[in-house]
Amino acid sequence: MSRTLTIVVLSALLVASALNQLKLRRWERLTGRWDRWAVLPHFAFFAPEPGHAGTHLVLRDRGENGWTGWHEVPLSPRTRWRFVWNPARYERKAVQDLLSGIARDAQEIDDPHALTLTSCYLGLAAWADAQPPAVPGATERQFAVLQTVGHGGDRDLRPAILSRPLRRA
Structure with a gap:
């Protein structure tokens, strides 16, 4: 039975x-x-344009000798054991959600100064500020969001957001 x-x-x-x-x-x-607890799975394996665009967060710091070069914030690397244990997926997902939220807010808000007061922008600014400095004693940090479109040599790099310099404590 x-x-x-x-x-x-x-x-x-x-x-x-x-x-x-x-x-x-x-x-x-x-x-x-x-299905209030989302017991039934919903898989979305394929994007409308898979592998076509990417979003990158880059930082630079101001030290005694001026601004450093831009460098991409390294997210935790993917390991071959990620299917068993992958705490870095939360970090990657959080950054992508913040970037998506900023893009959504940018479409609704005409004033770029008002965009800096949204929760997504402030969350990304706090996360960028929490990253270790590129030079010891850095006094300011600036971040930018870049979008890559295309593949290989045809890849195009477009700036999406450029922050004002943030004072470091």
Whole structure:
């Protein structure tokens, strides 16, 4: 009896999970009512333009000899064990969410000075400021968000955001 019940429940979950991938409006309304804990998975393996664009956060510091060169903030490297243990995914996801939030806010806010007061911008500024300085005794830090579009030699680099210099404590 319990074996049959287990097979029925797991089969129902398999069918429901498959239906959840199909973007059916009636199915989404139905699952929206009873799947409050997001038990059914939704996979999004392919982007509209996979591998086409990237976002990078770069920093520079002002020391005694002026500004350093720009350098990309290194996020934790991907390891071959990331499928088992990957705490760095939270850092990468948080930075990407902040960058996406800034891009969304930039479309809604006309005043660039007002953009610097949004929670996403302030969160990214705090995260950038928390990174170790490139030179000892740096007094200011500036960050920029760059977007790369394209592949290989055809890749185009576009500045998306350039912060004002931040005073370092």
